[in-house]
Amino acid sequence: MENEIIFLVSESPEGGYEAKALGHSIFTEADTLGELREAVTDAVRCHFDGAEMPRVIRLHMVKEEVIAI
Numbered sequence: 001m002e003n004e005i006i007f008l009v010s011e012s013p014e015g016g017y018e019a020k021a022l023g024h025s026i027f028t029e030a031d032t033l034g035e036l037r038e039a040v041t042d043a044v045r046c047h048f049d050g051a052e053m054p055r056v057i058r059l060h061m062v063k064e065e066v067i068a069i
Helices: 033-047
Strands: 003-012 017-021 027-030 056-059
Touching: 003 033, 017 033, 027 033, 033 056
Parallel strands: 003 056
Antiparallel strands: 003 017, 017 027
16 A cells, blocks of 8 residues: 555646656646546546555645746
8 A cells, every 4th residue: 555646746738737657557628726626536536446545645736937038
């Protein structure tokens, strides 16, 4: 059992947000951060069995900025 699972969250080019799990084949997306939290929780519940379920889901927000010079 792992204690936590980490997702990298970024803004989608099409709008909304995307989340990818580190070390697991889990990907989900949503229009708002609130919906993304629900989608990530549902995806984790579907991916793991009871004994393997992580106790903590960590969302690591990635924001890319471009500076033109």
